Amino acid sequence: RKAVMADLSDGFIAMPGGIGTMEEFFEVLSWAQLGIHNKPCALLNAGDYYRPLINFLDHAAAEDFLKPAHRSLLFVEAEPETLLDRIEAFIATHAAQRFDAAKT
DSSP: OOHHHHHSSOOOEOOOOHHHHHHHHHHHHHHHHHHHHOOOEEEEEEGGTTTTHHHHHHHHHHTTOOOOOHHEEEEEEHHHHHHHHOOOOOOOOSOOOOSSSSGG
């Protein structure tokens, strides 16, 4: 189900949500990191909902647990229009499918 969702999507936006939202969000973000897809990943940070998560990711990058290039895969904006503008301007920075997922 998730693979089909990813194949049919032009990008991914997580709106404020719970555990299921986080699970799906981190899966598509990790797929971008691995080169499985080459699509924008974003958080709609309405009401600063995702501030603790953003701080965590920034801290992980500062402590060298997350490469800056991988941190930059994520767009974060508070306003939907601004977020959509960034997604529309997205230019892929890596080639998708660095490995054959069927062989893993």
